[in-house]
Amino acid sequence: MPISSPGHIDLLKAYWLWTVLIMSVLSVPLNRFDEVQSVLESPLPDGHRPASLPVRNPTKSFWIDTPGANPLAKEGSSGDLTSDADVCIIGSGITGVSAAYHLAKAANASDDNFDLKIVILEARDFCSGATGRRNGGHLTPAAFLDFTLAQAAHGTDETIRSLALERYTVSEIVKLLEEKDVAEAVDLVAGGHTTMLFTDAELEQAKRDFEAAKNAGVDLSSVEWISRQEMETRFGASFPGFHFPSYNLWPLKLVTQLYLKASKLTSLHLHTNTPVEKITSIPTNESRASRRWSLHTGRGKVACSYVIHATNAYASHLLPHMSGPGGIVPTRGQIVAIRADAPTSKLSKASWDGNEGFEYWFPRPVSTDETPLVILGGGREAGSKFEYYETDDSSVSEVVGQALRGFLPSVFPKLYTRGKDPEMEWTGIMGYTSMRDPFVGPVLRPSGDNDEFDGQYIAAGYTGHGMPRAFACAEAVSQMVMAKVMGNEWVRPTWLPERYLTWKRYITSK
Secondary structure (H helix, E strand, O other): OOOOOOHHHHHHHHHHHHHHHHHHHOOOOOHHHHHHHHHHHHHOOOOOOOOOOHHHHHHHHHHHOOOOOOOOOOOOOOOOOEEEEEEEEEEEOHHHHHHHHHHHHHHHHOOOOOOEEEEOOOOOOOOOOOOOOOOOEEEEEEEEOOOHHHHHHOOHHHHHHHHHHHHHHHHHHHHHHHOOOOOOHOOOOOEEEEEOOOEEEEEEHHHHHHHHHHHOOOOOOEEEHHHHOHHHHHHHHOOEEEEEEEEEEOOHHHHHHHHHHHOOEEEEEOOOOOEEEEEEEEHHHHHHOOOOEEEEOOOOEEEEEEEEEEOOOHHHOOOOOOOOOOOOHHHEEEEEEEEEOOOHHHOOOOOOOOOOOOEEEEEEOOOOOOEEEEEOOOOHHHOOOOOOOOOOOOOOOOOHHHHHHHHHHOOOOOOOOOOOOOOOEEEEEEEEEOOOOEEEEEEEOEEEEEHHHHHEEEOOOOOOOOOOOHHHHHHHHHHHHHHHHHHOOOOOOOOOHHHHEEHHHHHOOO
């Protein structure tokens, strides 16, 4: 159709009117991804400092502060501090505990079947960072969105590996939970995931990504496209989208189960409320059992041979060179728990996301057809600075809170009451990177030098998408450590993107 034809002009008018209508109805602004990314990639703000330690008085979270949800909360926070270990892991979220699990499993399965001494140090209560606090409970691998963008930037093979890692993570976690018969203990729900597309531009791009992924050999046979009319009939929302298999769960309870499993396989000690203030090298003449690093806490020191940084947003507190857009940017996420006005049968058991992935939500599983509590996160795009460089999760943003309060009623006007206050509202700190991919591997400076940090490793910077990536990234880092312990060569798993590796990452970003 010629660009100046009446038909084409009518289409442009229809698209413009539809976009204006949607933007006037929704409580969050649309089409801000490019602006958000631009701010993320911008030079460090004036007066910037590396990340602080986690604040001591965080907001109350549904995941953590529900009675009985966190039996390991204060584990090892008093009494004697374990002073010696083979491996020290800093952070007790899904990365840190997954690393402990994979290390314990590998040591247990080795020919020597040796007892690996592992210590986990956590600044606050157990699993009180992004995993346990700023989480939507979505165990959801990426399906195909942004495939063309990643393909252009990194090539087809790397883009396929990105999807493979997430599918691997989800399948391994589900297999572990089902084998050990603990799926019910972590509230595992196989409800799938629905992505809602708010504008025609989003819909068109999604279809381009779908075709590109399918042409590259990605199996997308389980993807179900949902038209605007069908979405209206089924859910009362006036937007199209697509649905694909995935899971929901209680993240803190998953990490608790991983810890309990790991503790049965090797010598594992957890010390919560024990922030690591600094790391210093141990002179060779003072070292015992080849211990290279001394981790300083307010309760004493821990000597170890290897260190795994699983601190995500707070990585630059101990590694100042990882601050800023070239490293990991602390980013505050906000969540509400709001009661729906319809039963689960009307809402579905699926998790959801929309508006370029900024908003994500899912109804908590209930045993009857009562109205469920819905966990909804997002709203950062409503603010001017998008909550970047914010490490204070002791407060909430009023602007973000207002955007969240109005979001579900504007999308599903028949299922949620406008003006209803949430039952809980809280914040948590995520770790973002300008590439939107994590750092995985030995700690390096941007120059590629690692002599200064020999024996230190990192898996962090998931950019709000850690649940389907952290478990596998922790496995990769644990394999690197075990290869060093056993004197073997590390071999990259086929599912791990090369660009995640720290020594490739800095080369790529130059």
